[in-house]
Amino acid sequence: MYNEYPSSVVPGATVWHSARTSFGEVLPDGCMDLVWRDGDVMVAGPDTRPFTVTASSAPQVGLRFPPGLLPHLLGLPAAHLRNLRVPLADVIGGREAARVVGLDQADVADAFETFGRSRLTAMGPPDPVVGAAAHLLRTGSVVADVAIATRLSVRSLHRLSTRSFGYGPKTLAGILRLQRAQDLASRGVASAVVAAECGYADQAHLIRESRRITGRPFGALRQAGSDANRSTPLPSGSATVA
Known part of the structure; x- marks a missing residue:
């Protein structure tokens, strides 16, 4: 089960909700995501190959950023996260990540969008x-x-x-x-x-x-x-x- 909708807060971003009932693959798309599951938040780096996912009834919530935006917001070159899934706290520190870690599912989408907007304010607009x-x-x-x-x-x-x-x-x-x-x-x-x-x-x-x-x-x-x-x-x- 999967659904998505455009973010009303972060330009070009997409909010998505997913619960997989079977094994599958996520194909390379040039984007990077923030992904929540069971209170933990991961940064999904840019893929160069299909990424295998396992079946799980646990719901997931994500915010997919357009190509090039999330590395700017995180202050980290995208190449450092290529083909990786890394805890957000390991990228920006536990204090900053605390705003979106440990939340209930119902609060995640709004928190991700607020996080993206605040980081955009802090980092300034990306290079056009x-x-x-x-x-x-x-x-x-x-x-x-x-x-x-x-x-x-x-x-x-x-x-x-x-x-x-x-x-x-x-x-x-x-x-x-x-x-x-x-x-x-x-x-x-x-x-x-x-x-x-x-x-x-x-x-x-x-x-x-x-x-x-x-x-x-x-x-x-x-x-x-x-x-x-x-x-x-x-x-x-x-x-x-x-």
Whole structure:
């Protein structure tokens, strides 16, 4: 069971609630999350591979931040948390984390949003170049063109991407492009058209990229999305903790 809705407090963020009744995988999405379960709060770092989750009836609540925002709010390079789930207290200290640790489930979503807003006030707005780079990569721009558009050298763009997203711009572009392909497929768009719309060389290229990033052919992602749309949203972007 899974549901989500846009945050009304943190720009671009998504609040989600989940209770898994079977084993599954969370796919890379370029984002980072705060995740609550049984009073504990974890930071879910950026993934480069599917993250296996176990079945559990224990509910979880999360706040998924858009690419690049949570590392800025935590004051920690995203690369330090790549493919990791780490207690929030270990990242920002027990005193700061106490605002969201140990809460009842009903209070978590509001507390996460308040936490995100207060950290944004304390840290100031993120570098607008981070958001611009993520947008350009999501819409299919190649790395060299993103560097030109953001007035960065390719090397500087790579450093910014590693710090803000957890990996280089080419990796982020592949993840975000596949997400866009999944979204189109969930609307019933044919795979060949999806490939063309998302800038893949052809449908075979889309299939290869799907296997490389998720370990699954694109047809399997399409079917999973179709099955989920008949019941609850597919939580491919939620960073559920095992």
